[in-house]
Amino acid sequence: HVLPSELLRYIFRRELSEEGGFDWWAESNGRRFSLVCRDWAGPGQELAFYRPTLRGYYRKDPLALFVKHLERFPHLAKLVRDLRLTFSTDTPANADAVRSILQRCDRVTRIQWPSNLDLLTAELNVLPLAKLTDLRIGGSKQEWEISVLLQALTQCARLRSLSLSLALPADSPSSFNAAGSQSLSLETLRLQTDNGLDSDASSEAVFYQHILRRVRPEALTTLSITLHLSNYDTLSCWVQRCTNLQDLEFCLVEADPTDRLVELTSMLSHLMRLETLKLTREVREWASWDEDDYRRTWGLDELAAALSNFFNTLPPTLVELVAEIWAPAGECYNLVKTFLRSHLHDSSLEAVTFDAEVKKFGRVQLEATRSHESAEDSGEAKWCLSYKHWEGCSCGDWDYGSWELEGPDAAEYEV
Numbered sequence: 001h002v003l004p005s006e007l008l009r010y011i012f013r014r015e016l017s018e019e020g021g022f023d024w025w026a027e028s029n030g031r032r033f034s035l036v037c038r039d040w041a042g043p044g045q046e047l048a049f050y051r052p053t054l055r056g057y058y059r060k061d062p063l064a065l066f067v068k069h070l071e072r073f074p075h076l077a078k079l080v081r082d083l084r085l086t087f088s089t090d091t092p093a094n095a096d097a098v099r100s101i102l103q104r105c106d107r108v109t110r111i112q113w114p115s116n117l118d119l120l121t122a123e124l125n126v127l128p129l130a131k132l133t134d135l136r137i138g139g140s141k142q143e144w145e146i147s148v149l150l151q152a153l154t155q156c157a158r159l160r161s162l163s164l165s166l167a168l169p170a171d172s173p174s175s176f177n178a179a180g181s182q183s184l185s186l187e188t189l190r191l192q193t194d195n196g197l198d199s200d201a202s203s204e205a206v207f208y209q210h211i212l213r214r215v216r217p218e219a220l221t222t223l224s225i226t227l228h229l230s231n232y233d234t235l236s237c238w239v240q241r242c243t244n245l246q247d248l249e250f251c252l253v254e255a256d257p258t259d260r261l262v263e264l265t266s267m268l269s270h271l272m273r274l275e276t277l278k279l280t281r282e283v284r285e286w287a288s289w290d291e292d293d294y295r296r297t298w299g300l301d302e303l304a305a306a307l308s309n310f311f312n313t314l315p316p317t318l319v320e321l322v323a324e325i326w327a328p329a330g331e332c333y334n335l336v337k338t339f340l341r342s343h344l345h346d347s348s349l350e351a352v353t354f355d356a357e358v359k360k361f362g363r364v365q366l367e368a369t370r371s372h373e374s375a376e377d378s379g380e381a382k383w384c385l386s387y388k389h390w391e392g393c394s395c396g397d398w399d400y401g402s403w404e405l406e407g408p409d410a411a412e413y414e415v
Contacts, residue, residue, distance in 0.1 A: 008043040013050075027053050051082040054101075063097035070104050077104040082134075084112040095119055102126040109158075110134035117144040117166075124148065129155040138165035138192075146207060153214055154182045161188035164211070168193050168203040186215050188222040201228035208235060217241035224249035226282060229260070236263065240270040246317075249278040256281055258326040258355075261306040265313050272315045275348075278322040304331045311339045322353040324365070329357040329415035340368055340383045340405055358401060358413050364389050368405070382407075 003011075012033060027048050034044025054062050070077045083105065085098065098119060102108075108128055113120050113136070120137070121144070129152055138144065144166050153159070162184070191211060193204045204227065212235075220242045227235055229252055239250070248271065250257075250264070257264060257279045264279060307327060314321070327336045333356055343349040349370065356366040364387045371382050386402035403409040 002039055005039070005043055008040065009046065012043050012047040026051055045076070046079050049076050049079040051084065052080060054083070054085055061094065061097075063094045063101065067097045067100045067104075070101070074104070078107055080105040080108055082110040082112075083108050085116075086112075086114060087116050095122065099123055099126055102128075107131070112136040114139040115142060117142045121145060121148050124152055127152075130157060132156055133158050134161040135159060136161075136163040138163075138167075141167050143167045146210070150210060150214075153184065156184065157182075159184055160186060162186055163188075163190040165190075165192040166207075168200065168207055182214065183216055184214050185219045187219060189215060189220055190222075190224040192224075192226045201230045204228055205231045205234065212238055218244055220245055222247040224251075226251040226253060228253045229255040232260065232263065236267045240267055243270060244273060245271050246273055247276040248274055249276075249280065251278075251280045251282055253282045256326070257324055258303070261303070261310055261325060265306070265310045268310075268315075269313050273317055274315050275317055275319045277314070277318060277320070280322065280324050300328065300330065300332065303328075304335060307332055307335045311335060317348060319348050320351045321349065324353075324355055326355045326363060327357075333357065333414070337405060344370065344381050344383065357415050358387065359415055360399065360401075360413075361389050385410075385413075 012030065030044050030046070030048025030050070032044070034041045034048060036044070052066060054066060083101070102123060103126055106128055109131055111127065111132060111134070117138070135156065137149070146166075146168075149164070149166075153162075191208060193207065208225075208227070208231065217238060218241065221244055223239065223242060223245055224247075225235065225239075227250075232252070239245075239248070242248075252260070268274075268277070303326075307325070310325075327333050336354060336356065340352065347370075351370070352368040354366055354368075355363055358364050358366075366385055366387050368383050368385050371384060383405035384402065385405060386400070389399045389401075401413045403413055
């Protein structure tokens with residue numbers, strides 16, 4: 001029996017969502033599938049050219065080679081839906097090749113453009129902006145004219161996913177207000193100022209203001225944002241309006257989420273559909289045990305009360321929690337264990353990451369994963385805790401610890 005082409009396409013397209021991070025996986029398998037038999041040739045080609053590999057370091061001048069391939073087989077350009085233009089750092093970008101690819105592949109709906117942003121500005125009029133559903137720009141610490149971005153967004157009526165990682169100028173350009181403010185019905189939004197820890201908080205505030213005013217918060221299901229503490233109040237108020245969020249990553253630059261636990265809890269009280277929650281920090285150096293030591297002496301009662309309220313506020317829909325929040329030994333850590341116990345049965349929660357105290361190192365990032373009930377485990381579910389702590393100068397200087405919650409080996413690690 002011959003499988004229908006539509007069923008083959010459905011099976012092959014699963015390669016796109018199960019790649020495991022390798023851009024070339026779907027293309028490579030698509031080429032193999034297309035050689036199996038005549039019935040597989042068409043669906044296999046569709047998979048191979050859905051997301052072609054255009055990496056500058058993968059082979060010599062891949063953009064020019066791809067253009068020649070499309071010139072020889074022009075029908076393949078209609079199969080391209082996802083362009084990831086990763087350019088080589090050793091050779092200048094081939095502007096003519098990029099322009100030719102964009103003109104030929106007029107059915108593209110997803111574009112990733114991490115570097116050579118000057119070239120993006122020059123070729124912006126060639127991009128199929130009106131057809132795009134997914135746009136990812138930046139990640140190489142390059143500045144880009146924000147006014148160009150804002151103007152482009154006015155043409156992206158179908159856009160559902162936007163990822164921006166840009167280096168911002170020290171002074172916010174006056175042209176920020178030049179573009180219109182068409183509302184976008186995004187489902188996914190990822191924002192990061194790519195100046196890293198040296199980014200300017202005021203430029204970040206203006207940049208986010210002009211992006212967020214173009215986004216309908218109630219339409220978002222996924223949000224990832226990195227921000228300075230000085231911009232927290234404004235942005236958290238906006239996040240509260242994203243009442244349909246399922247995945248939230250909130251990263252503070254040079255600040256400990258522990259110090260904003262009360263405010264974070266207030267923000268989360270409006271987000272009752274979350275499945276993934278990540279509260280993280282971006283710092284030059286992790287705090288030493290001495291720097292965290294004051295929490296063992298001062299403010300423990302207040303921290304315990306804040307932790308209790310935080311855990312009670314979390315939605316029942318949560319599947320994964322990553323909270324770089326400091327829970328010292330004693331009442332604070334007991335609250336964490338109580339939270340885990342309460343989600344041992346009849347809970348959607350599968351994984352929890354938090355900062356806790358262990359005997360050997362003090363503050364470490366502790367991961368808790370819930371094992372499912374099975375006959376091999378006598379039908380009992382359990383929480384397995386573990387950490388991986390770097391303690392030296394070489395790649396091999398890691399210390400590992402693992403134990404079951406309230407298991408016989410817990411006393412070896414827990415304070």
